[in-house]
Amino acid sequence: MERITLDNSRVIGKNEPSYIIVDVAANHNGDLETAKELIREAAIAGVDAVKFQTYEADKLYSIKTPKFSRDSTKPYDLIKSVQHPREWIQILSEYAKKLNIQFLSSPFDYEAVDLLEAINTPLYKVASAEIVDLKLIKYMAQKGKPMIISTGMCNIGEIEDAIEVCREVNNNNIILLQCNTVYPTPPNIVNLNAMDTLKTTFKLPVGFSDHTLGWHVPIAAIAKGASVIEKHFTLSRNQLGPDHSFSIEPDELITMVNQIRDVESALGNGIKKVLPEEMESYNYGRRSIIAGRNIQKGTIITEEMLIIKRPGYGIKPKLMNILIGSKANVDILEDDVITWEMIF
Incomplete structure (x- = not known):
């Protein structure tokens, strides 16, 4: 019992x-x-x-x-x-x-x-x-x-x-x-x-x-x-x-x-997940892919153009290889957080 x-x-x-x-x-x-x-x-x-x-x-x-x-x-x-x-x-x-x-x-x-x-x-x-x-x-x-x-x-x-x-x-x-x-x-x-x-x-x-x-x-x-x-x-x-x-x-x-x-x-309950109380840190305190330089619209993106740093609401670092070889859909400025809408 x-x-x-x-x-x-x-x-x-x-x-x-x-x-x-x-x-x-x-x-x-x-x-x-x-x-x-x-x-x-x-x-x-x-x-x-x-x-x-x-x-x-x-x-x-x-x-x-x-x-x-x-x-x-x-x-x-x-x-x-x-x-x-x-x-x-x-x-x-x-x-x-x-x-x-x-x-x-x-x-x-x-x-x-x-x-x-x-x-x-x-x-x-x-x-x-x-x-x-x-x-x-x-x-x-x-x-x-x-x-x-x-x-x-x-x-x-x-x-x-x-x-x-x-x-x-x-x-x-x-x-x-x-x-x-x-x-x-x-x-x-x-x-x-x-x-x-x-x-x-x-x-x-x-x-x-x-x-x-x-x-x-x-x-x-x-x-x-x-x-x-x-x-x-x-x-x-x-x-x-x-x-x-x-x-x-x-x-x-x-x-x-x-x-x-x-x-x-x-x-706690033993379930490992992101908590609602952590969402601010999740978005701002984790890393994602950031423009390391200005990237003109239509440019083929190379690894040298990119860096990984905070915040974390951009494309996840593990997807770097997918991003490389894509074309910029807009002008991307240095230190912009790169999102999927910016490329094609």
């Missing part, structure tokens, strides 16, 4: 504008007003959706899980400190609706799925790390909503497993995102060409979930055919928290969105 239609008639897929998601993740800092401000700024930037992450430490990590090398605390304690109250889902969903921006959240447990279903979420977003929880993915897929699946740290077989459980419940509305689970991701391991692999292998729309610094890599993903872009978003990278440092700020988000739309527009 190359195109997927959401409940607001927004179409994601081939020949459509990319669906841009900003991922708040833990950048709300546990503060509801900060969460709302992030939604406001996302709406101002013109993205399609603002996404949160709904998890609980008790359901996500064993307390015995070792800490990641990038963190100062164990993941259980970190998640405990940044998980948002589940009452926020209804509040933030209604707030986003007022601002005409779609509210999403990645669910990490069954209750989170139920809460999102209760607000009629437009789609489900599966985080890379959850791709092996096929039972949870199937639970989302059976709701009948489109599924966006990130594929960080995944092989083709694991992706195929996730797609298969969606199809088992007759959900074929699937989008795959190339992704990396290194924060921030250095450009040399991004592998945007993997989008081609995913598209060719699974015949599904593809996109890019980005964790690089800046926004030039997502722009490149658009040129590679990404139908979805996901990017982490913060009010300020100077804040403390696990996700701020590799997120983009409001002014940068506006720039990214504008540049994505510019690149989409610049891709």
Whole structure:
């Protein structure tokens, strides 16, 4: 399926504008007003959706899980400190609706799925790390909503497993995102060409979930055919928290969105032709055959009498050999643009 239609008639897929998601993740800092401000700024930037992450430490990590090398605390304690109250889902969903921006959240447990279903979420977003929880993915897929699946740290077989459980419940509305689970991701391991692999292998729309610094890599993903872009978003990278440092700020988000739309527009339809906007340059800026000297009426035209230079509304240079040997039908002055009416 190359195109997927959401409940607001927004179409994601081939020949459509990319669906841009900003991922708040833990950048709300546990503060509801900060969460709302992030939604406001996302709406101002013109993205399609603002996404949160709904998890609980008790359901996500064993307390015995070792800490990641990038963190100062164990993941259980970190998640405990940044998980948002589940009452926020209804509040933030209604707030986003007022601002005409779609509210999403990645669910990490069954209750989170139920809460999102209760607000009629437009789609489900599966985080890379959850791709092996096929039972949870199937639970989302059976709701009948489109599924966006990130594929960080995944092989083709694991992706195929996730797609298969969606199809088992007759959900074929699937989008795959190339992704990396290194924060921030250095450009040399991004592998945007993997989008081609995913598209060719699974015949599904593809996109890019980005964790690089800046926004030039997502722009490149658009040129590679990404139908979805996901990017982490913060009010300020100077804040403390696990996700701020590799997120983009409001002014940068506006720039990214504008540049994505510019690149989409610049891709065009692939038809190579002279554009109406180019006609002035076509006529005045190209070359044609010009008289290199005065040529009297009745003179047999030789190559030495002619030059090729601008403008371009005379006889085309490639027809020079046809012109040579013709007779001037009128007096032709030096630097006149030669047209067929001047010869016989």
